Amino acid sequence: MSTRILLVEDDERIRSSLRLALEDEGYDVDEAGTGEAALARFTEQPADVVLIDLMLPGMDGFECCRQLRRVSTVPVIMVTARTDTHDVVAGLEAGADDYVTKPFVTKELAARIRALLRRARAADVPSVLTFGDVEVHPDQGTVRRAGAEVHCTRTEFRLLCELASNPGKVLSREQLLDRVWGYDYFGDGRLVDVHIRRLRTKIEPDPANPRHILTVRGMGYKLVA
Amino acid sequence: MTFGLGALVLSASMAALTYLTVRQILLSQHETAIVRQAVANATLANTSLLTPGTDMDGLLASLDTSGSSSVIERAGQWYSTPPSAGRNAIPPAVQRLVLADQPVTQVFVNLSGGPQLVVGIPMRAADGAYFEVASLDDLAHTLGVLALALSGAALVTTILGIVVGRWASGRAVRPLARVSLAAETIAGGALDTRLPATDDADLAPLAASFNRMADALQERIEREVRFASDVSHELRSPLTTLSASLAVLETHAEQLPARSRQALELLGAELRRFERMVDDLLEISRVDTGSADLSPEEVEVGELVRQAAATGGARGVPVEVSPAVADAHLRVDKRRIDRVLANLVANAAQYAGGATKLSAEPGPPGTVRLAVWDRGPGVAPDERELIFERFYRGRAARHRAATDGTGLGLSLVAEHVRLHGGRVWVEPAPEGGNRFVVELPRVGSPGGDGA
Numbered sequence: 020m021s022t023r024i025l026l027v028e029d030d031e032r033i034r035s036s037l038r039l040a041l042e043d044e045g046y047d048v049d050e051a052g053t054g055e056a057a058l059a060r061f062t063e064q065p066a067d068v069v070l071i072d073l074m075l076p077g078m079d080g081f082e083c084c085r086q087l088r089r090v091s092t093v094p095v096i097m098v099t100a101r102t103d104t105h106d107v108v109a110g111l112e113a114g115a116d117d118y119v120t121k122p123f124v125t126k127e128l129a130a131r132i133r134a135l136l137r138r139a140r141a142a143d144v145p146s147v148l149t150f151g152d153v154e155v156h157p158d159q160g161t162v163r164r165a166g167a168e169v170h171c172t173r174t175e176f177r178l179l180c181e182l183a184s185n186p187g188k189v190l191s192r193e194q195l196l197d198r199v200w201g202y203d204y205f206g207d208g209r210l211v212d213v214h215i216r217r218l219r220t221k222i223e224p225d226p227a228n229p230r231h232i233l234t235v236r237g238m239g240y241k242l243v244a
Numbered sequence: 245m246t247f248g249l250g251a252l253v254l255s256a257s258m259a260a261l262t263y264l265t266v267r268q269i270l271l272s273q274h275e276t277a278i279v280r281q282a283v284a285n286a287t288l289a290n291t292s293l294l295t296p297g298t299d300m301d302g303l304l305a306s307l308d309t310s311g312s313s314s315v316i317e318r319a320g321q322w323y324s325t326p327p328s329a330g331r332n333a334i335p336p337a338v339q340r341l342v343l344a345d346q347p348v349t350q351v352f353v354n355l356s357g358g359p360q361l362v363v364g365i366p367m368r369a370a371d372g373a374y375f376e377v378a379s380l381d382d383l384a385h386t387l388g389v390l391a392l393a394l395s396g397a398a399l400v401t402t403i404l405g406i407v408v409g410r411w412a413s414g415r416a417v418r419p420l421a422r423v424s425l426a427a428e429t430i431a432g433g434a435l436d437t438r439l440p441a442t443d444d445a446d447l448a449p450l451a452a453s454f455n456r457m458a459d460a461l462q463e464r465i466e467r468e469v470r471f472a473s474d475v476s477h478e479l480r481s482p483l484t485t486l487s488a489s490l491a492v493l494e495t496h497a498e499q500l501p502a503r504s505r506q507a508l509e510l511l512g513a514e515l516r517r518f519e520r521m522v523d524d525l526l527e528i529s530r531v532d533t534g535s536a537d538l539s540p541e542e543v544e545v546g547e548l549v550r551q552a553a554a555t556g557g558a559r560g561v562p563v564e565v566s567p568a569v570a571d572a573h574l575r576v577d578k579r580r581i582d583r584v585l586a587n588l589v590a591n592a593a594q595y596a597g598g599a600t601k602l603s604a605e606p607g608p609p610g611t612v613r614l615a616v617w618d619r620g621p622g623v624a625p626d627e628r629e630l631i632f633e634r635f636y637r638g639r640a641a642r643h644r645a646a647t648d649g650t651g652l653g654l655s656l657v658a659e660h661v662r663l664h665g666g667r668v669w670v671e672p673a674p675e676g677g678n679r680f681v682v683e684l685p686r687v688g689s690p691g692g693d694g695a
Contacts, residue, residue: 030481036488043495100480104539122483122519125491193551208578237542237573 022136023047025066027057027083028098029075033121037070040125046132054078058086065093068132071115072098073106081113088114092172094135096128104209111213116174117200118210134201135174148183150244151231153222155183162222169221174199178214179222182232182242191239215240247412251405252398259394267387271351275361278378279349281308282363286374289316293370301325311378317343318372333377338364342373351380359384419447423454435462469530479522486515517650524652528634531659538577538663542687545572545612549604552585561589564603569612572686580660581684584668587653588616588680594649596620596678611666612686619677623670631670632658657682 024046028034031052038048049066051057054075061069069087073080084095097110097118110118116135119128148155154163157180162169171179177199182190190198192208200206215234219226232242285307292303300316304325307314313329315322317339322331331339333354341348342364354360359380366373422439429437438458439451490512497505546565553563574581585602592599596618607613623631630636635651661668666684673679 030485032485033481033488036485036492039492040488040495043492104537121480122487125488237544 021045021047022068022132023049023064023066024132025049025051025057025061025069027051027054027070027075027080028072029053030072033072037125041129044125044129046129054080054083054086057083061087061091061093065091067093068135069093069095070098070128071095073110074100081109084110084113084115088172092170094132094173096131096135098123107207107209108213111210112217114172114217116172116214118207131200137201145184148180150183150186150242151222153231155179157184164222171218171221175214175218175221178211179218182240186242186244189235189238189241194239211240247409248402248406251409252402255398255401255405259398263387263391263394266390270383270387274378274380274383275349278312278361278376279363281310281312282365282374282376284308285314285376286365286367289372289374290367290370293318293367293372309376313377315375315377316372317375318367318370329377334362334364334375338362338375339373342366342375419444423447423450426454426458430458430461435465475526483515483519483522487519490515521650521652524650524656527656528652528659531656531663538580540575540577542573542575543578543581545569545574545604545614545686548574548578548581549585549602549614552582552589553602555582555586558586558589558599558602561599562601564601566603566605568606569604569686572606572612574612574684575687576664576684577660580663584657584660584682585614585616587657588682591649591653591680592616592618592620592678594653600677607683610685611683614682614684616680617673617677622672622676623678628670632668 022045024041026034026037026041026048028037028050029052034050034052038050041048049060049064051060054071055078057069057071071080071083071087075083078086080097080099084097087093087095094117095115097107097115098121099106099110099118100121107118117131119131146156146158148157152165153169155176156162160173160176162171162176162179178195181195181198192211195211196202196206196208200210215232216226219229219232223229223231231244232240235241288307289303292298300318300323304314304316304323307325309325313324313326313333315324315329315331315334317323317331324330324333335350335352338348338350338352343366345366345368347366348362348364350364351359351361361378361380363376363378364373365375419442426437426439435458438455442448442451490508493500493508494512497508500508546569549563549565552558553561589599589602597620598618599616600619601615601617603615603617605613605615632654634655636654637649637651658668661682661684664684666682668680668682670678670680
C-alpha cells in the first residue's frame with residue numbers, strides 16, 4: 020500500500036506538476052485548493068503526509084495546520100516561498116514537522132517525506148524511558164505524563180526518544196537534525212529549536228523554566244531525569 | 245574648554261593686578277609713614293646735636309621710633325637704639341650715599357632674610373647722619389596672606405569658569421548631538437527612530453523636518469522591501485511548476501528521442517541556474533534594503549569548517565584546522581556564514597576545478613581566518629577586487645562560456661562578510677592556485693559547560 024500525500028496548494032499548475040512528480044516517486048496524491056477543502060478531504064480520507072502551502076486564499080496555511088493538529092498527529096510539511104524567520108518559525112509553531120521553500124527539487128522533497136515517515140529506530144532502545152512523571156514507550160509510539168496520554172507528532176516523539184535515550188548527554192542541533200529529521204547535511208537549526216519549545220509545552224511543568232529538557236548554550240540540548 | 249581658559253586668564257590677571265596695586269599702596273603708605281617719622285626724628289636729632297655735650301643715649305631714647313631702629317653717625321661714631329643694631333643694620337651703599345650728603349629711602353633684605361626699609365637723612369648742621377630702619381615683616385606677612393587669598397579666588401573662579409563653560413556648551417551641543425545620533429541610528433537600520441518633540445525654539449523646526457524626512461525614508465524603504473518580497477513570491481510560483489514538471493520529464497527522459505533529451509538537459513541546467521539567480525537576487529536585494537536580519541549565535545570554528553566540507557560541493561575536501569584556533573568561537577549568523585563558505589566552494593568548482601582544501605587559521609589578534617584553497621589559474625592582481633562585484637565574470641573568454649554561475653556568488657560573500665564586520669579577499673596560494681580568505685572577529689573564550 021503506497022503512501023498517501025495530501026497536497027494543499029491553491030496554484031493549479033503547481034498542484035498538477037507536483038502531483039505528476041510525486042506520483043513518479045511512488046506516492047498517491049490527493050489535492051486540495053483551499054485549507055477548508057483540505058480539512059474536509061482529510062476527514063474523509065486521512066493521508067500519511069500533508070503538504071501545506073502557506074499562501075492560501077481564505078484560511079491561511081498556519082490556520083489549516085493548527086486545525087489539522089487538533090485532530091491528528093500526521094506529519095506536516097509546510098511549503099513556503101519565504102525563508103524569513105518569522106514565517107518558518109510561525110509554521111513550525113503551528114505544528115509543522117518540517118518546511119520546504121519554493122521552488123524545491125522534488126527529489127529532495129521526496130527524501131524529506133521518507134525521513135518523516137521512517138519508523139523510530141528499533142532494537143537498542145529500551146521498551147520504556149522515564150524521567151520525572153513522563154513515560155515514553157518507543158515501540159508503541161506513546162508518551163504518558165502522570166498517567167495521562169500526551170499527543171505528540173511523530174517528529175516530536177522521535178525527538179523526545181532521542182533525548183530520553185541519551186540522558187545527561189548533550190546532543191547538538193546537527194546531531195538531532197540527522198537522527199530525527201534524517202538530514203545527512205546540516206539542516207535548519209530552527210526546526211530543532213521550535214520542536215524543543217513544543218515538547219516543553221507538552222511535558223514540562225513550567226515550560227518557561229524547563230527542568231528536564233535543557234538548553235546548553237553554544238552546544239545543543241540535553242535531557243535530565 | 246575655552247571658557248575655562250578665559251576664566252583662568254581673566255581671574256589670574258585680575259588677581260595679579262589687585263595684588264600688585266595693593267602691594268604698591270600698602271608699601272608706599274608704610275614708607276611715607278616711616279619717612280615722616282624719620283624726618284621728624286632727624287630734625288629733632290639735628291637740633292639737639294647742635295648743643296654741645298649732648299647725651300647720645302638720652303637723645304636716642306627720646307626719639308619716637310615705634311618699632312624701628314634709629315642709628316646716628318656723628319664724626320665717625322655710630323650710636324643706635326637698640327644698641328645691637330648699629331652700623332651693620334645699614335647697608336654699606338646707603339651709608340656711603342647718606343654720608344655723602346644724599347638722603348636715601350630704600351627697601352632691602354637684611355642678614356636674617358627679613359625685608360626692611362631704611363631711611364637715611366644727612367644732618368648737615370650737626371655734621372652727621374640719621375638712619376631709621378623699619379622691619380617690613382608684618383607688611384610682608386599681610387601681603388603674603390593677600391596673595392594666597394587672591395590665588396585661591398583665581399583658582400575658584402577658573403574652576404567655576406570651566407564648569408559653567410561645560411554646562412553652557414553642553415546645553416548647546418546636546419540637542420545637536422541627539423539629532424546626529426538619531427541620524428546614525430536610522431542609517432544603522434532602525435527606521436522608526438524619531439526625535440521627541442521639544443520646546444527648544446532653535447531645535448523644534450530641525451526636529452520636525454528631521455522626523456518628516458525619516459517618515460518619508462521609512463515608507464520608501466518599506467515599500468521596496470515589500471516589493472522585493474512580493475517579487476519573491478511571484479517568481480517562485482511559476483518556478484515551482486517549472487521545476488516539478490522538469491523533474492517529471494527527467495524521470496521519463498529515456499523515453500524521449502535523443503534530440504529531445506538534449507533539449508531537456510539544457511532546459512534543466514538553465515532552469516536550475518535561473519532558480520539560483522532568483523535566490524541570489526532576492527538575497528542581495530534584502531541586503532541592499534538593509535532588511536537582512538542577522539541571527540547571531542556562537543559557533544566553534546572547527547565545527548563550522550568541517551560542516552562546510554561535509555556538504556554537497558565540498559564533500560571529501562580535506563580540512564585543516566590550526567590548533568591555535570581549534571576551539572575558537574565566532575559569533576555569527578550561522579546560515580549566512582555557511583552560505584559564504586558554500587559560495588566560495590562553488591566558485592572554486594566553477595572556475596578552478598574544485599576546492600582542494602578548507603582551512604582555519606589565526607589572523608591578526610582577535611580574528612580567525614577561514615580559507616578555501618584551489619589549484620586553478622590565479623586571479624590577476626587587477627581583478628582581485630573586481631571579482632567581488634556583482635555580475636563580474638572575469639576577462640577570460642572561457643569563463644563566459646558554459647557556466648552555472650549567477651555572477652552574484654562572490655558579491656553575496658562580500659556582503660555577508662561585511663555584515664559581520666569581517667573582510668574577504670583572494671590571494672595566490674603558496675604552492676600555486678588561489679586562496680580565498682574570510683577574516684572574522686572571534687569572541688573571547690569558548691563558552692558552554694564541557695559536557
